[in-house]
């Protein structure tokens with residue numbers, strides 16, 4: 001993951017269509033970024049924007065959120081965009097919480113819904 005700015009993208013199942021459209025819409029901005037994503041989200045992002053540099057990690061329930069948390073802890077992720085589904089119970093809720101905690105501990109920009117992500121993306125052009 002050396003060189004370049006790295007953006008982590010994650011979306012819960014009910015938000016994956018939104019994430020795919022978000023990635024497609026912002027593909028020119030994301031072109032200069034390395035992207036890491038949880039497994040299924042990464043697959044959808046690649047489908048929606050095939051030219052992007054996307055590294056797929058494990059699926060969230062199988063440890064993908066923790067992998068991204070580890071990358072944040074080692075300073076390899078510069079911003080996190082996570083489209084969270086607040087209405088569905090998740091077996092890996094503790095992993096999600098741990099990831100968000102690390103984003104706060106390491107003080108990286110973290111957008112948890114699309115409205116905030118749009119604002120964050122506007123700052124990434126710089």
Ligand SMILES: O=C(CO)COP(=O)(O)O
Nearest residue numbers: 038039040041059060061
């Ligand atoms: O569950 C997730 C985040 O908590 C996302 O994982 P997937 O992208 O593999 O669905």
